[in-house]
Amino acid sequence: MNSLMMIVIGSVLVNNFVMSQFLGICPFLGVSKRTDTALGMGMAVTFVMGTASLLTYLVETFLLIPLNLEYMQTIAFILVIAVLVQIVEMVLKKISRSLYMALGVYLPLITTNCAVLGVAVLNSREGYNLIESVVNGVSAALGFTLAIVIFAGIRERLASSNMPKWMDGFPGALITAGLMSIAFQGFAGLVH
Amino acid sequence: MNGVLISAGVLGTLALLFGLLLTWVNKVFEVPVDPKRDEIRNALPGANCGGCGYPGCDALADAIFNGSAPIDACPVGGAALAQRLAEIMGVEAKPTQERKIATVVCQGTVDRCKTKFQYHGISDCVAATLVNNGNRACRYACLGLGTCVKACKFDAIHIDEHSKIATVDPNKCQSCGACVAVCPKHVLSLQPETLPVRLLCRAFEMGYLVSDNCKIGCVGCEICKDNCQFDAIVMENHLPKFDMEKCTSCMICAEVCPTGAIWGDFDNRRIAAIDRKECIGCGICKKVCKFEAISGEMKKVHQIHEACTGCGECVSKCPKKCISLRVRDHVRDANAKVGTTQVEAAIPKGAELQA
Numbered sequence: 370m371n372s373l374m375m376i377v378i379g380s381v382l383v384n385n386f387v388m389s390q391f392l393g394i395c396p397f398l399g400v401s402k403r404t405d406t407a408l409g410m411g412m413a414v415t416f417v418m419g420t421a422s423l424l425t426y427l428v429e430t431f432l433l434i435p436l437n438l439e440y441m442q443t444i445a446f447i448l449v450i451a452v453l454v455q456i457v458e459m460v461l462k463k464i465s466r467s468l469y470m471a472l473g474v475y476l477p478l479i480t481t482n483c484a485v486l487g488v489a490v491l492n493s494r495e496g497y498n499l500i501e502s503v504v505n506g507v508s509a510a511l512g513f514t515l516a517i518v519i520f521a522g523i524r525e526r527l528a529s530s531n532m533p534k535w536m537d538g539f540p541g542a543l544i545t546a547g548l549m550s551i552a553f554q555g556f557a558g559l560v561h
Numbered sequence: 562m563n564g565v566l567i568s569a570g571v572l573g574t575l576a577l578l579f580g581l582l583l584t585w586v587n588k589v590f591e592v593p594v595d596p597k598r599d600e601i602r603n604a605l606p607g608a609n610c611g612g613c614g615y616p617g618c619d620a621l622a623d624a625i626f627n628g629s630a631p632i633d634a635c636p637v638g639g640a641a642l643a644q645r646l647a648e649i650m651g652v653e654a655k656p657t658q659e660r661k662i663a664t665v666v667c668q669g670t671v672d673r674c675k676t677k678f679q680y681h682g683i684s685d686c687v688a689a690t691l692v693n694n695g696n697r698a699c700r701y702a703c704l705g706l707g708t709c710v711k712a713c714k715f716d717a718i719h720i721d722e723h724s725k726i727a728t729v730d731p732n733k734c735q736s737c738g739a740c741v742a743v744c745p746k747h748v749l750s751l752q753p754e755t756l757p758v759r760l761l762c763r764a765f766e767m768g769y770l771v772s773d774n775c776k777i778g779c780v781g782c783e784i785c786k787d788n789c790q791f792d793a794i795v796m797e798n799h800l801p802k803f804d805m806e807k808c809t810s811c812m813i814c815a816e817v818c819p820t821g822a823i824w825g826d827f828d829n830r831r832i833a834a835i836d837r838k839e840c841i842g843c844g845i846c847k848k849v850c851k852f853e854a855i856s857g858e859m860k861k862v863h864q865i866h867e868a869c870t871g872c873g874e875c876v877s878k879c880p881k882k883c884i885s886l887r888v889r890d891h892v893r894d895a896n897a898k899v900g901t902t903q904v905e906a907a908i909p910k911g912a913e914l915q916a
Contacts, residue, residue, distance in 0.1 A: 432571055436567055438567065438571060444572065445571075445575065448572070448576060448579065452579040452582065452583060455586075456582075456586050459586055459590045460590050463590040463591075466592075
């Protein structure tokens with residue numbers, strides 16, 4: 370139980386995928402103009418990462434390792450992730466068309482989101498068991514959601530504030546992301 | 562060999578299973594789409610130019626399908642598309658808006674508008690504007706570096722080789738408004754295609770400042786306003802503003818403008834004609850004519866002369882409805898006034914009562 374807590378705190382705060390590992394930057398910058406779409410993106414990524422952690426663990430343990438096919442890890446994982454993203458896309462289209470439209474091209478881009486493949490590969494590298502893998506996947510995704518929602522909140526405020534012309538829009542967003550990363554470095558002392 | 566087979570087999574099985582799963586999910590979560598909506602989307606041009614005000618052709622297709630946008634909302638497709646969409650939607654095609662074309666509101670060609678300095682920077686109007694507001698003497702003038710040309714997806718704008726200002730090909734223009742959005746000088750605007758007169762100058766300055774810089778700029782002399790017989794012109798920021806509700810297309814403003822800043826559609830200027838068989842010589846047309854273009858004695862057939870501007874004032878007033886307008890085949894002669902005052906003086910007041 371204690372080790373699970375460590376994994377959760379470590380993935381959400383200390384080793385936040387976006388803020389201290391450079392993973393998942395693409396949707397982080399792309400879908401962070403509004404808090405509600407950012408939350409939707411976070412939820413979609415959480416589903417994909419949680420399920421991907423589970424499925425990739427099963428594929429790894431019961432298919433790849435027994436058959437000595439570890440060298441096919443990348444392609445097998447990408448296959449799993451692509452299918453999951455496709456499912457999320459279909460489901461979202463049915464359940465919430467407005468969210469589907471708001472996420473736009475970033476939804477299929479989860480397929481190549483390095484955070485998703487990253488969590489699967491890290492799980493197998495760290496040697497996590499099934500529960501640890503899923504917990505790690507979900508908490509890493511929650512860390513991503515946390516970062517993107519905070520960032521979207523700041524960007525909403527920035528959009529209506531009086532920014533210098535040269536900083537308005539993307540430059541300002543990137544500088545904001547940098548400042549947020551500095552803030553997240555403060556969590557480094559939480560886990561030893 | 563075995564390794565290859567095993568790996569291919571494993572991946573293949575995995576892919577097959579996933580494929581089946583996807584098919585099943587697709588069936589469960591199928592979103593019914595009305596084929597009409599796809600038909601509408603296919604009929605739209607697909608340039609995603611945003612000229613309709615929606616984020617793209619897909620969004621417009623949805624809006625038309627829901628009925629929240631009119632069938633002729635796409636400015637690019639024009640009447641032909643509206644007709645096609647009307648067929649799909651099963652409604653009657655009737656125009657809700659007039660076709661608009663991008664208009665260059667500047668005639669400051671290099672020989673008319675002075676140049677402040679030689680510009681050798683990036684060949685782009687936005688960049689050039691950053692350097693002391695551009696190199697044209699008039700700060701409202703078209704810079705002619707072709708930012709609009711790049712923005713136009715329909716090859717409808719070109720920079721004229723000699724005059725160095727933008728010109729729009731009205732036949733190619735699809736009124737998407739992309740050029741209007743990018744022009745840093747706001748020289749381009751979307752205007753109805755069939756306007757009789759247009760002010761082709763944006764210099765919101767005192768007259769002497771304009772005339773120092775440009776030969777064809779509006780100097781705000783108000784001659785157009787004074788000559789307008791229908792109070793359709795008001796002065797705003799040293800420029801005339803046309804009230805198209807009141808305008809009768811007489812084009813007298815374009816005719817009297819001393820600088821030529823007002824453009825008139827003289828090719829389509831009209832002239833009134835009286836049906837000689839119907840005219841009873843009541844003289845009403847002569848009285849209402851504001852351009853002294855009608856002559857004739859009481860109870861005799863009246864005549865319309867060359868001074869007619871085609872304003873149509875007499876057409877609506879004629880009790881016998883025997884005056885009609887047609888397009889002129891030659892230029893109006895402003896000097897050919899009949900001088901209603903003299904003719905009137907020749908007939909004493911109340912003469913018709915005695916007769």
